Amino acid sequence: MAKLAALRRTKIVAAGALGLCAALFIAAKILEGRYPGLGFVAAFAEAAIIGGLADWYAVVALFKRPLGLPIPHTAIIPANRDRIADNLGRFIEINFLAPGPVREKLEEVDFAVLVADWLTDEKRSAGLSRFVARLVPQMLTAVEQSGLSDFVAARMRAQIEKVQVAPLAAELLSTFTDERRHQMLFDEFIKVIGRFLNDEQALTAMRDKVREELPSLFNLFRADAYLLKKIVASASSLLEEVYADPVHPMRREFDHFVRRFVEKLKTSEEYARRAELLKRDFMARPEFTGLAGTMWESLRQFIEQDAAASDSTIRRQMTGMFVEIGKQLTADPQIRDDMNQGFVVALGSFVENQKSGVSKFIADQVKSWDFAQLTRLIEINVGRDLQYIRFNGMIVGGLAGIVLYGLERFVID
Structure with missing residues (x-):
């Protein structure tokens, strides 16, 4: 007024x-x-x-x-409204949105520092994590609809088929036998046998078997019980001796057996053929065919439940990751320079591709006044x-x- x-x-x-x-x-x-x-x-x-x-x-x-x-x-x-509008839009496009001035103006802005400052704020990073977590169901659905999960399953199957099982098993066993760690397995085997020899049901079954094999005259004098007791006592004594002696001959024999088996896995064509047959039989089973789908469903269920939880591990890890990214950007000038150049190129290209649209938008707005x-x-x-x-x-x-x-x-x- x-x-x-x-x-x-x-x-x-x-x-x-x-x-x-x-x-x-x-x-x-x-x-x-x-x-x-x-x-x-x-x-x-x-x-x-x-x-x-x-x-x-x-x-x-x-x-x-x-x-x-x-x-x-x-x-x-x-x-002259329309002509003024068109000329104004064209003037802004030519003089304000030209590649040179736009690039110079963009280069004045330190985009990387802005991003780093934003990410290092834990509250902002937590908000970004919550936003990403809300998109998790849509992202998982997109992955399913895109066929990516089926593609990954097919690639996994193809890669498994290329794996030579026998050499791989030999390498794993060689690693396991380093520093005689396979002897721990032998110790467990001794304990299992010891428990078997002290099991009443097992002893009864063994005694019945001995009685069947002995002549009737020996059974009359209860020789089956005597023989079983001697066998069990001798076996238990031998097992205790082997368990207590780290260099017992039986242990050395077990070492030789394992080394020979590993060597055959590495070199034997017969072992390799059998291992490949075993692998193909395993992969042909329905359980393996549906394994990828089952794994994906389990993974999806876990991710969705965790993302919706109040104390989500995924959100907490994403927040820490975003904050750490911000700190790394702040500390590394080379990354910031590269990032800023990327922003300049991307935004410059965007403005260059869209400036005719901006000109038309301005003209249309002026015409609508x-x-x-x-x-x-x-x-x-x-x-x-x-x-x-x-x-x-x-x-x-x-x-x-x-x-x-x-x-x-x-x-x-």
């Missing part, structure tokens, strides 16, 4: 100045015969009136038709300054009138 009031005051003053020039012109003309010097005043006032009217016309013609008359080339801004309201806003904001053109026109016109009048009086005459 203050601008509108100032504009109105300026218009009144300009109109008053024009009226004053008209009154001055009339008075000077009336008194010119008595006072010849007033001819200069009359010339000044006459030219000032002409200059003021001309500039009034020029200012008014920018926004509307002077006096409402349909004069050509008036109401310039409303009449209410130009009657727009011209009024322009007039309110800059109209006061435009009114001073009328003052300048009167002054310049008046001075020109004096010069022309002087030339007419003193040079031409």
